[in-house]
Amino acid sequence: MLPLETKAELSPSAKASLLKVVDLGDFAQSRLPFERLALDLRNVTPRQLSESLLQLPWGAVMPPPGAAVASTLPVVHLRGAPGICKPGDVVELNPTGHKVAIRYRRGDAGNVLFATERCNSYCLMCSQPPREVEDNWRIQHLLELIELIDREEPSLAITGGEPTLLGQGLVDVVRKCATALPDTHVHILSNGRLRDPGLHAQFAGLHPNLSWGVPLYGDHYALHDYVVQSEGAFAQTLRGLYALDAAEQRVEIRVVLVRPTLERLVQLARYIWRNLPFVEHVALMGIEPIGFARAHQRELWADPADYRAVLAAAVETLAEGGISVSLYNLQLCTLDRSLWPYAVQSISPWKNDYLPACEACTVRRRCGGFFSWVTPAWTSRAVSPVLEP
């Protein structure tokens, strides 16, 4: 697991800022102004340092270990693992906290644009418990971040909190992605609850590769409202889903496999197939054992070994209905073999780990493994190495 933040020593002239990390090769090709670049010289020998290069107006300079550089330069010395950041990444300097955060990692499949800490749902298993804070400043922050992300980036998720709470700000963020990252698949993770009737229509044709991931936890309002701990949420989410369809948006339904949802999972699959025919993909997801989930472990945890038959029936219902289906966050050894083709390595690399039992496993390279914060209470009794010839 590679952390997203590290301690750092920053010289007094290093300002709080978002910067694109470049080595000498990247710098030669970059169109960004010097002030938005952090020059990474950690792999250069001190003898190769050029004073005239260092004097350019860099946002930051990361010198080679042991090199003597002028104290007037905006120097950053990172602590922690050497691979914590590399050329192509985007970093945020925090001189007051003596930290550097990594806001984008080149080549990482799990990059996100974090929209807000606020949410209007209060899901039992929320991995990012919402906070009622004024954070509209994030809109401008995201607009600046998007400019620093590689144009070739294959995919980004816009997440939170609930991104639609940004209102027009979310439209602006997606529009910025359309300009700066037109080839990137942008996936908005939203609870889908329609509050502003005009909002969803504004996304029509806004970005050439935009989709939405919306959770639905039951085929009955009482079940969904209970899981998201918000009265009226089921009705609002359905209105939101139809509004997205009216705006010709691509929609994925996300179902976290927790005990209450599993009780009617097959009925939910049938409900999606019958009532939401525009849904292009359904993700059935193992729970992430963090945030609110920890406080509700007894209510939520179900061992995949105990719901194999239900899961297989739900997958079959969706697949036969012509809806693409994937299994996220589930380990191959806990699944019926017939479901292996649906299992996806979905956990972001920075929070993905394996257990000692996995060392001898011959399918480890294909298996999605675990969240780094998994504990025995969240581990299936079926976990054991698969020994294939």
Ligand code: SF4
């Ligand atoms: S033993 Fe580990 S690597 Fe192998 S299938 Fe199970 S969880 Fe995956």
